[in-house]
Amino acid sequence: MATNREIAEQLLEAVGGKENIHSIAHCATRLRIIVNDREKIDEERVEELDKVKGAFFNSGQYQVIFGTGTVNRIYEETEALGITGSSKSELKEESKKQGNSFQRAIRTFGDVFVPIIPVLVATGLFMGLRGLITQEQILAIFGLTPDDISANFLLFTEVLTDTAFVFLPALVAWSTFRVFGGTPIIGLVLGLMLVSPSLPNAWAVASGDASPIYFLDFIPVIGYQGSVLPAFIAGLVGAKIERFFRKRVPEALDLIVTPFIVLLIMIILSLFALGPILHVVENWIFEGTKYLLEMPLGLSGLIIGFFNQIIVITGVHHIFNFLEIQLLENLGYNPYNPIVTASIAAQGGAALAVGVKSKLKKMKALAYPSSLSAFLGITEPAIFGVNLRHGKPFIFGLIGGGVGGFLGAIFQLKATGMAITVIPGTLLYLNSQLPLYLLVNIVAIAIAFLLTYFFGYKDKEEK
Template sequence: MSDNKQIAKELIEAVGGRENIHSVAHCATRLRFMIHDKEKIDQERVENTDKVKGAFFNSGQYQIILGTGTVNRIYEEVDKLGINSTDKSEQSKEAAKEKNTFQRAIRTLGDVFVPIIPVLVATGLFMGLRGLVMQEQILALFGMTPADISENFLLFTEILTDTAFIFLPALVAWSTFRVFGGTPIIGLVLGLMLVSPALPNAWEVATEAEPLYFLGFIPVVGYQGAVLPAFFAGIIGAKLERAIRKRVPEALDLIITPFLTLLVMIAAALFIIGPIFHTVEEYILQGTLFVLDLPFGIAGFLIGALNQIIVITGVHHIFNLLEIQLLEKFGNNPYNAIVTSAVAAQGGAALAVGLKTKSIKLKALALPSSLSAFLGITEPAIFGVNLRYVTPFVMGLIGGGVGGFAASLLGIKGTGMAITVIPGTLLYLNGQILQYILVNIIAIGTAFVLTWLFGYSDKKLKDVETA
């Protein structure tokens, strides 16, 4: 504890002291400072502080990489020292003032979808486990065949794997209301209305059922698994709720505001927003499939090579929407297998640096950073090691491209999203585990060999230290 307290003091001094800090927050791996004057930051002192794996400006915040677990403890010490702390969402709003319109839109998309991802991760793991236990080879170990599996057991697995996607509009509308300043419970109910059992089920309409027709030409169906209709209904609904609340007497607010908000928004969502954005969603999905289906592994190479560049820019949250669509429509996610290669390769590059360097400090930074990447978190490896010496990062991009190329050729597809490399193995238990391991070995091995041979020598360490 005393070590963390000392580190907190050093970091406060290194970023220009208390008077230079507007606020501080943290995420899973980084301490995030809002700074008054960037010129007062001593970058070298920050990076040389114990347990720091890198530091950089992004999204209007000075972000110091500390790693999972460590960041929580050091944040507590910073908070105890009386620094103005705030939560990440509040700080993101402040930071958003410094972004352009596109960056703000992507950040908003991330703020909406990131809280939903843990549920989708769990659903993906359930899909993987079901795929594992239903394999004939696994059942044979217990003297069983697929015919021996009871209908009740299959029903239980369907509850685990289907529920999140059936009620996905409710999750999206809830989160969108929360982000845009509405009452989340109103958003939740609006989303549930979009999947009401009274409406024709969207999946059944896609096969044999007929939609309802209002005014003779407006098709109305449930929106099971839909994202964009709930997202835009949530944005408009939250703004409508706030507008109504400003005009309704306080004594009637509890009754009138939710009543009018839900009445207007369910009509708009079913008759206007839903049909329009469900069509847009289908075009986005078809565009995604077109790219992923490019021949000769082209898509895998391009996505694998460019993914970590996109992560650095902070606009990678837009791909959450695409992954959710793939999982909802097909129950699998080829994008995850490609992205895994990009993540693993950065870990391979950092591992090569850590094993090749004679610097004790760089070893102590690079080796744990590579492990972090193999657990799916690349920021320590990228910002702490690879990007600092440039060529390891480039070799990691090449490794990601080669691994992604292999993933596309092998046609492997995860059962979920958001977890990669070692944790990601749980998404490939449905007969794809060997191919998945091979893809990771290819990505790591390519990046490691290229970095060892061409990407790093201790001369770079001296160049960076004297720069």
């Protein structure tokens, strides 16, 4: 197998040479390249390179899938070969005229939430571990009961599990300012203002233990603990206002005047206009999602489990991060995660079947790592490198995901967090749900595997 340096060199040649590359960046799994002339790309040669699990155009970017870890090393080698990298925000600016407005909006939404997801993942893991160690069955092993757990220990676990959601508006406003060209620290302070302890706590208001402050006798003002949409829009508008004033305030006064004006305008807008309106919209979205997830007879799982990976292909699946956050914030658990997990596991099962059945070394070398990637929660290598390329494996993966999602809904599985699935996702079910979680995933994998193995792939088609 070629080294990472050799793969980088071969890739640069296959996309038309250094002179054809306008800019390059990477995400968790893909090398994202903007080229000057698409016609110079030898796409067949790119897909034949070692470690490449697929390649495609999306929103003006030529995206080459390497998988987690590998993509970082290939990117480093391209930089060593003299290719100037771009940040994601710069790449977004260069490709913003590509794709329709909806695609661009969703891509931007994803750019805001991707940096926040790791802390939400960590919080979900802490929730899972707390659920595990506070179970009566687990405590009984050590001769303890729930009454033996000290209040101070429970307080410590609450610090771990609640902080990210209490200050979520600060994280969202910080990231939104960063994406839209504002000063991130101003966004952070604005977000902290939205959860100031001087305001009535949102959870206390919801439970009836506190009342909103009414201005002009009709504008309710509360804190926005756990809210996403008000902080996102406040960050977007605030960043635009900051850029407007930075161009007009004299440089000698900019350090003092611009942050003062931005924070003053935005806290008034946020508390008296954006917040109350968007809080209502947020509740509508949550209720709509909850209604879908509560559809009887497992229909919600069947529908979401089947269509989820189709949505992944379009690249707009990042919007569901917002929905998962809302579910965790309002319900205290996440019924969406087990359904999505089944759809991801099924695509891994389909790719695994291709690897087992194929006698082609190249296909085995592609299918096995791709299926492992899916079982770790990332399906792009399996979808674009194996399943979608052959058609039937992808369809059978959708069927497996639908059946698995149906079971997840029937069993009423509830994750304690978000953003991790399949094998890592077991950490979100470290309670009495774990056996059922494993069963749902095994069924999804088995159906996709068997259908693909017997009806979905032949080597002669690949040749």
